[in-house]
Structure formats: structure tokens, C-alpha cells
Amino acid sequence: MPLRLTPLEYMLSRLNILPTPLFDTPLAPGIAKILVTACELEVFDVLGKQRLTLQVLAEKLNCHPQGLQLLLQLLVSAGYLHYRQNTYSNTRMTRRWLLSSSPVSIAPYILHSPDIVAIWDHLSEVIHTDAQVIRMPYEEDASLPENQILLARHYAGLASLATALGSEIISRVSMPPNATRLLDVGGSHAAYSVLFCRKNPRMHATIMDIQPGIEAGIRTAKHMKMVDKLSFIEANIVQDDFPTLFSDPFDIALYFHIAHLLQPELNQATLAKVVQTLRPGGILVFVDQVTDQTHGSRLASLMVQFMALTMVTVGGTCYPFQTVKEWLELAGMEQVRNHRLITPGAALITAVKKA
Numbered sequence: 182m183p184l185r186l187t188p189l190e191y192m193l194s195r196l197n198i199l200p201t202p203l204f205d206t207p208l209a210p211g212i213a214k215i216l217v218t219a220c221e222l223e224v225f226d227v228l229g230k231q232r233l234t235l236q237v238l239a240e241k242l243n244c245h246p247q248g249l250q251l252l253l254q255l256l257v258s259a260g261y262l263h264y265r266q267n268t269y270s271n272t273r274m275t276r277r278w279l280l281s282s283s284p285v286s287i288a289p290y291i292l293h294s295p296d297i298v299a300i301w302d303h304l305s306e307v308i309h310t311d312a313q314v315i316r317m318p319y320e321e322d323a324s325l326p327e328n329q330i331l332l333a334r335h336y337a338g339l340a341s342l343a344t345a346l347g348s349e350i351i352s353r354v355s356m357p358p359n360a361t362r363l364l365d366v367g368g369s370h371a372a373y374s375v376l377f378c379r380k381n382p383r384m385h386a387t388i389m390d391i392q393p394g395i396e397a398g399i400r401t402a403k404h405m406k407m408v409d410k411l412s413f414i415e416a417n418i419v420q421d422d423f424p425t426l427f428s429d430p431f432d433i434a435l436y437f438h439i440a441h442l443l444q445p446e447l448n449q450a451t452l453a454k455v456v457q458t459l460r461p462g463g464i465l466v467f468v469d470q471v472t473d474q475t476h477g478s479r480l481a482s483l484m485v486q487f488m489a490l491t492m493v494t495v496g497g498t499c500y501p502f503q504t505v506k507e508w509l510e511l512a513g514m515e516q517v518r519n520h521r522l523i524t525p526g527a528a529l530i531t532a533v534k535k536a
């Protein structure tokens with residue numbers, strides 16, 4: 182965590198004796214920078230096998246020992262490494278969330294995070310205009326090598342978040358009896374579809390996305406050995422007509438982190454097309470940052486507010502529960518339910534298609 186205060190520091194900060202804004206900057210962005218750098222250098226994975234001295238670690242990472250020491254000391258102070266008996270080792274938090282061998286590693290999302298931070302360079306323009314300033318990564322020319330690298334990093338980051346944090350969502354969704362067909366709208370990396378197919382071995386998922394997203398999904402399918410369980414269809418979810426793409430109805434449709442990309446009228450129209458693909462009694466599962474679903478959590482509030490800022494900059498926004506409920510009901514859904522999650526900043530909404 183950027184702020185790991187001792188009890189005395191915490192007390193002094195509460196009494197407004199310490200200059201708290203100095204912790205938010207430059208300390209917080211500095212900690213972000215050392216964390217990303219450590220992931221890029223693979224410091225944590227190299228230390229994942231054994232604790233190492235500075236000298237050995239510098240040799241393995243091909244770094245200058247004194248230069249590396251500056252980074253390692255900061256990682257110790259920030260809580261990512263221990264330094265004991267002349268050797269460095271990973272902390273418990275690092276082992277769980279940052280080692281590539283951990284099933285819940287979010288290191289790919291950390292590596293993607295500078296791309297998000299770069300969007301905030303446009304903050305002042307957004308404040309002055311409340312308008313889109315740059316394009317979404319999906320609208321960039323995917324034939325350019327630099328955009329291919331950026332998109333691959335983006336999808337890998339999202340996939341790691343889905344794999345690490347998605348099981349809570351999947352455990353809260355009651356699948357319709359005998360459900361076998363799932364549509365993942367804008368499902369790209371396919372990690373959520375994989376979780377649903379693992380929960381229900383009879384399930385087959387169809388992932389709809391643009392070409393670079395599908396490439397990411399195919400990588401996941403091969404990596405997770407789920408090729409037989411997943412199909413991919415290249416489509417534009419806003420422009421294409423869904424009923425012409427699918428002959429058989431689906432039991433479940435996922436609309437995960439799509440709403441914040443689109444303006445209200447496009448969400449309404451896209452959700453209506455998604456609902457058309459469902460059988461009566463089928464369920465629609467909606468996941469996104471929902472502005473009034475932060476449940477008094479400061480972490481959730483920060484996450485949702487930063488997402489809204491990011492999305493407005495690229496032409497989207499975040500919505501309150503009532504708006505989502507109205508879209509779903511207008512599209513022919515009922516029993517619209519909001520589920521409270523432990524994962525901060527994510528809201529889960531489910532609805533059933535009218536018989």
C-alpha cells in the first residue's frame with residue numbers, strides 16, 4: 182500500500198501535524214513507479230525461488246548492485262520485500278498477488294497500469310470541457326505494432342484481474358437449470374468465460390469481440406486448455422445485428438465492463454440486442470463500476486471515481502444502479518438484482534428474461 186504508516190505516524194497524521202499531501206505526491210506515484218519497475222525487471226519472480234543477497238540478485242537481473250539497492254530498499258519500505266540477514270525475500274502480499282506462479286497474480290495488470298495513468302495526463306482538459314479527449318485503445322489502428330503491444334498488455338492485464346478476482350462473481354451467479362450456452366459480450370481475454378465453464382462443465386461459451394480481443398481470448402483458451410469449451414466470433418457489438426449472428430438462444434449472457442465504454446443510448450440499444458439472444462428465463466449478468474454501489478468503502482469510491490474519470494477521458498462513463506435497471510427492464514428483463522461483493526469497486530447485477 183502506498184501509505185504504510187507506523188502507529189505514531191498515523192496518530193500524527195490524524196492530528197494534522199504531518200504534511201499528509203506529501204504522501205499522496207510524490208510518494209504515492211513514486212511507489213507506483215518502483216512497483217511497475219520491479220515487475221518489469223521480474224524482481225519478485227527471481228526472488229520467488231529463493232532469498233538472495235544483493236550481489237546475486239544484481240547478477241541475475243543484470244543490474245548494477247548499487248543502482249538495484251536503491252530500488253530494493255524502497256520495495257522493503259513499501260512492504261513488497263523483506264530484508265533480513267543480508268538477503269532479500271518476497272513478503273506474503275507479494276507472493277500472493279505478484280508472483281507469476283500464483284493463481285491470483287495481478288502482475289500483468291500492474292504492468293498495464295502506466296497505460297491507465299497516462300490517460301490522466303488529460304485531467305485538466307477533461308475538467309474544463311467534460312468531454313472525450315482521446316480515443317479508446319480499441320479505436321486505434323490495430324495494425325500498428327505499438328498499438329498491438331499496448332492492446333496485448335491491456336488484455337493480459339484484464340485477464341489477470343478476471344482470473345484473480347472473478348471467482349467471487351461467478352460464485353454469486355445462480356445459473357439457470359440445464360444451462361449450456363453462454364454469450365460473453367466484449368469478452369476478449371475469455372477469462373470470465375473460462376471461470377463459468379469451470380463452474381459448470383456442461384457450459385460452452387461464445388466470446389464476441391474485435392479481432393485483437395479475440396486473439397487474446399485464443400491465447401487464454403490454449404493456455405487454460407479450454408479450446409473445446411470456447412468459441413470466438415469477431416463482431417462489432419454496437420454496429421452488428423446479433424440475431425443474424427446466432428441461430429440458437431443462449432442461457433446466460435455476460436455484459437462485463439462494457440457499459441462504461443458506451444453512452445447511455447448505445448448501452449440501451451446493445452443491451453436490447455443481447456436480451457434478444459437469450460431464451461425466456463435466461464439470465465443477463467452485468468458487471469461494472471456502478472457509481473452508487475460503493476457501500477461506504479473508501480477503496481471502492483476511489484476505484485469507481487477513477488474509472489469514471491478515465492472513461493470520460495476516452496468517451497465513456499460510469500452509471501448508477503437505477504440507470505442500469507431501467508435499461509434492463511426496457512430490454513425485457515425482470516428480477517433485476519444488485520449483489521454486494523467484497524471485491525472493492527465492482528458491482529454485480531443480474532436479471533432474468535421475461536417468459
Ligand SMILES: C[S@@+](CC[C@H](N)C(=O)[O-])C[C@H]1O[C@@H](n2cnc3c(N)ncnc32)[C@H](O)[C@@H]1O
Nearest residue numbers: 319339367368369390391394416417418437438
Ligand atoms: C473493458 S474491456 C472488458 C473485457 C471483459 N469483458 C472484462 O470484463 O474483463 C472491453 C471489451 O470490449 C471490447 N470492445 C470494445 N468495443 C467493442 C466493439 N465495438 N465491438 C466488440 N467488442 C468491443 C474490447 O475489445 C474489450 O474486450
